[in-house]
Amino acid sequence: MTSPAAIIEVAIPLHLDRTFHYRVPEHLQHRALSGRRALVPFGNRKLTGYILGEAAETEIANLKDIIDVLDSEPLWTAGELEFFRWAASYYQHPLGEVVQTALPAGINIQTRKGTSGVEAPLTGGKSVRRETFYLPGPVEAVTIPRQPGAKALEILEVIREAGDISGGELRKRFGTCTPQLKRLAELGLATAEEREVYRDPFRNREVTRDEPRLLHSHQKMALEAITSCLDLQQYSPFLLHGVTGSGKTEIYLQAISHALELGKTALVLVPEIALTPQLTGRFQARFGGGIAILHSALSDGERYDEWRRIRRGLAKIVIGARSAIFAPLENIGIIVVDEEHEASFKQSDGLRYNARDLALVRGRMERAAVVLGSATPLVTSIHAAAQGRLTILELPDRVAGRPMPRVDLVAMKGSKGVLSAQLSTGLVETGEQGHQAIVFLNRRGFATFLVCAECAKPLICPNCSVTLTYHRQRRQSLCHYCDYAVPAPGTCPACGCPSLSELGAGTEKLEHELKELLPTARILRMDSDTTSGKGSHERLLSRMNDGSADILVGTQMIAKGHDFPEVTLVGVVNAEASLGMPDFRAAERTFQLLSQVIGRAGRGETPGRVVVQALDTEHYAIQSAAAHDGAGFYRQELEFRREAGYPPFTHLAAFAISGLAEHTVTEQADAAARLLAHLKTELKIRVEILGPAPSPLYRLRNRFRRQILLKAASRSDLHRLLTSWRQRAAVASTVRISVDIDPVDMM
Numbered sequence: 001m002t003s004p005a006a007i008i009e010v011a012i013p014l015h016l017d018r019t020f021h022y023r024v025p026e027h028l029q030h031r032a033l034s035g036r037r038a039l040v041p042f043g044n045r046k047l048t049g050y051i052l053g054e055a056a057e058t059e060i061a062n063l064k065d066i067i068d069v070l071d072s073e074p075l076w077t078a079g080e081l082e083f084f085r086w087a088a089s090y091y092q093h094p095l096g097e098v099v100q101t102a103l104p105a106g107i108n109i110q111t112r113k114g115t116s117g118v119e120a121p122l123t124g125g126k127s128v129r130r131e132t133f134y135l136p137g138p139v140e141a142v143t144i145p146r147q148p149g150a151k152a153l154e155i156l157e158v159i160r161e162a163g164d165i166s167g168g169e170l171r172k173r174f175g176t177c178t179p180q181l182k183r184l185a186e187l188g189l190a191t192a193e194e195r196e197v198y199r200d201p202f203r204n205r206e207v208t209r210d211e212p213r214l215l216h217s218h219q220k221m222a223l224e225a226i227t228s229c230l231d232l233q234q235y236s237p238f239l240l241h242g243v244t245g246s247g248k249t250e251i252y253l254q255a256i257s258h259a260l261e262l263g264k265t266a267l268v269l270v271p272e273i274a275l276t277p278q279l280t281g282r283f284q285a286r287f288g289g290g291i292a293i294l295h296s297a298l299s300d301g302e303r304y305d306e307w308r309r310i311r312r313g314l315a316k317i318v319i320g321a322r323s324a325i326f327a328p329l330e331n332i333g334i335i336v337v338d339e340e341h342e343a344s345f346k347q348s349d350g351l352r353y354n355a356r357d358l359a360l361v362r363g364r365m366e367r368a369a370v371v372l373g374s375a376t377p378l379v380t381s382i383h384a385a386a387q388g389r390l391t392i393l394e395l396p397d398r399v400a401g402r403p404m405p406r407v408d409l410v411a412m413k414g415s416k417g418v419l420s421a422q423l424s425t426g427l428v429e430t431g432e433q434g435h436q437a438i439v440f441l442n443r444r445g446f447a448t449f450l451v452c453a454e455c456a457k458p459l460i461c462p463n464c465s466v467t468l469t470y471h472r473q474r475r476q477s478l479c480h481y482c483d484y485a486v487p488a489p490g491t492c493p494a495c496g497c498p499s500l501s502e503l504g505a506g507t508e509k510l511e512h513e514l515k516e517l518l519p520t521a522r523i524l525r526m527d528s529d530t531t532s533g534k535g536s537h538e539r540l541l542s543r544m545n546d547g548s549a550d551i552l553v554g555t556q557m558i559a560k561g562h563d564f565p566e567v568t569l570v571g572v573v574n575a576e577a578s579l580g581m582p583d584f585r586a587a588e589r590t591f592q593l594l595s596q597v598i599g600r601a602g603r604g605e606t607p608g609r610v611v612v613q614a615l616d617t618e619h620y621a622i623q624s625a626a627a628h629d630g631a632g633f634y635r636q637e638l639e640f641r642r643e644a645g646y647p648p649f650t651h652l653a654a655f656a657i658s659g660l661a662e663h664t665v666t667e668q669a670d671a672a673a674r675l676l677a678h679l680k681t682e683l684k685i686r687v688e689i690l691g692p693a694p695s696p697l698y699r700l701r702n703r704f705r706r707q708i709l710l711k712a713a714s715r716s717d718l719h720r721l722l723t724s725w726r727q728r729a730a731v732a733s734t735v736r737i738s739v740d741i742d743p744v745d746m747m
């Protein structure tokens with residue numbers, strides 16, 4: 001694929017289902033190789049395309065010439081291209097857009113509007129920082145024919161001592177020294193060299209070195225299962241199922257260490273890296289350097305730097321959120337997906353990929369071990385393990401035999417107020433014992449919404465079909481979807497009645513009530529209202545860690561990944577809130593979330609205790625979470641999925657049809673469904689077509705939304721139907737139709 005080609009195949013990042021052929025002018029032939037970008041004429045535009053390789057026979061007579069080749073080094077390998085092609089086909093997405101998604105945003109900065117049409121290669125461009133370094137000149141130049149000056153000699157001394165030193169460093173010591181450096185260069189005493197400088201996302205972080213732990217017996221068995229597969233260099237997918245605190249991370253660390261010893265690299269995917277500073281800290285403490293981190297808080301430039309470090313083999317471990325699945329890491333020995341059940345592995349727009357699923361695909365292509373870890377695996381993972389498609393590794397106990405916390409269920413039906421007597425007493429006692437507590441409520445804001453006492457109409461967002469959440473501190477009613485905000489009205493906008501009542505409770509109200517109950521307690525609130533500032537999240541966590549706070553109140557943000565040994569009491573308010581979601585995964589999500597929150601209690605010396613409040617405590621998701629009965633939950637949930645025909649017993653694809661004009665959206669949704677029904681008959685395949693129906697969020701940011709859900713027992717039937725739909729559909733330009741394979745967000 002790397003021989004010079006006269007005709008090449010190019011993928012273009014537009015919503016087009018095909019690739020294009022171009023001729024390569026002679027002077028570019030040695031550079032127009034696969035894995036590089038090319039500037040190509042397209043209609044009357046110039047676009048950046050991705051060279052896939054030499055084109056097979058082409059029937060087109062008058063091919064256009066490419067204008068330029070934009071990279072001096074390949075951006076992706078043949079193996080990565082195969083992976084991109086797989087994703088394009090599986091997710092029914094144009095290959096050019098898949099490649100674009102896989103490349104770091106920073107690289108595309110250079111691609112914008114080059115006036116000359118000639119763009120910078122990989123080693124240039126705005127996002128790369130280059131700095132001049134000075135080195136001593138050739139040794140022969142010891143006899144100095146002309147005096148360079150005292151300051152220049154001093155500078156020379158420093159360069160000699162350091163071996164090489166950056167211009168910036170010299171300026172720090174000597175102030176302006178350009179004339180002296182120029183002089184030294186003229187005399188052949190120093191040479192200047194341009195080097196690329198990598199921004200280091202770890203800078204200013206202190207790391208203490210950490211040694212591998214002696215494993216307990218379950219950990220040992222799990223690690224051995226993984227390392228023996230690593231030795232064989234075969235694709236081997238594992239499900240590491242262990243309660244929080246059972247030592248999963250220790251296994252990742254030791255398995256990765258084994259992979260590195262074999263000369264392999266490791267890819268670690270985490271749900272949201274900004275929320276897990278502790279995890280990245282542990283990797284640094286164990287491995288020191290050689291780690292690249294890719295996460296959403298990086299600037300485009302930093303991201304691009306990390307990407308290039310990886311591409312050049314300077315990082316052996318890559319840790320990142322979902323997009324890191326496309327990291328340009330070669331020779332992968334192990335892929336870890338931590339908290340594999342997290343919905344955030346799914347990308348919700350553009351290429352709607354699921355990094356957890358792609359980890360298995362990439363792992364297979366790389367013949368790597370793939371370790372999916374969770375305390376509460378996906379129902380589909382448990383099923384796959386039962387069928388033998390994943391090897392299950394169980395860590396049933398917490399490290400050091402710490403018991404799981406005792407859980408009390410409190411039915412709140414008919415009771416007023418946010419806090420039950422049990423939770424109130426528990427909080428008071430915990431405070432008296434000098435321990436910490438966490439209170440969880442998965443709803444931010446003060447009241448859930450304001451409702452008119454007269455006409456009973458709640459306040460609704462004008463752009464979205466959702467109620468506005470009342471935030472007392474800000475004196476505003478807010479839409480949590482589009483950020484629409486109005487001053488909280490004194491009267492009902494519908495009927496003018498002056499009495500608006502607050503319905504439901506959010507974290508803000510919970511914090512307020514806790515302050516009344518425990519006036520001297522130091523209470524922190526953590527939700528997206530209090531963590532929008534940079535570093536605010538880490539600040540709140542460190543106040544819990546250093547004991548300068550007593551109670552942490554928050555949304556699901558507090559449920560994840562933190563290890564607070566002093567927390568002995570966890571309260572859950574409104575445990576059933578997530579059961580009401582119009583989503584077949586509502587029970588699964590509720591079980592996962594409750595289990596995670598419950599797992600926050602008693603991680604230290606003192607045993608923990610949990611109070612779970614719910615209107616109705618009978619649901620199996622709540623019951624099983626409270627009883628630490630994962631097996632019981634999965635049994636019942638799989639039964640429900642089988643009866644209702646949901647994954648893992650069927651495969652799903654969702655069409656989302658949206659637009660600004662309601663009637664066009666309805667029309668186009670109907671047309672799409674009719675075409676699907678027609679094609680299904682034509683292809684003689686069995687796919688269930690549900691809808692079109694209004695989406696649960698019927699209006700979002702002013703757009704009307706309808707959806708069609710496809711269910712099929714056979715994945716290839718579903719795939720064939722979607723492929724022919726894409727070939728045949730003619731969609732009006734005023735609506736958007738997106739196809740989501742294995743949808744996660746059903747709203």
Ligand code: ADP
Binds near residue numbers: 219242244247
């Ligand atoms: P998980 O990832 O399942 O939540 P961790 O790997 O974070 O579990 O382990 C929980 C705690 O126990 C951590 O502080 C970890 O350092 C410690 N730990 C893990 N394995 C061992 C072991 N074999 N011996 C002693 N401490 C351990």
Ligand code: ZN
Binds near residue numbers: 462463480483484701
């Ligand atoms: Zn809105």
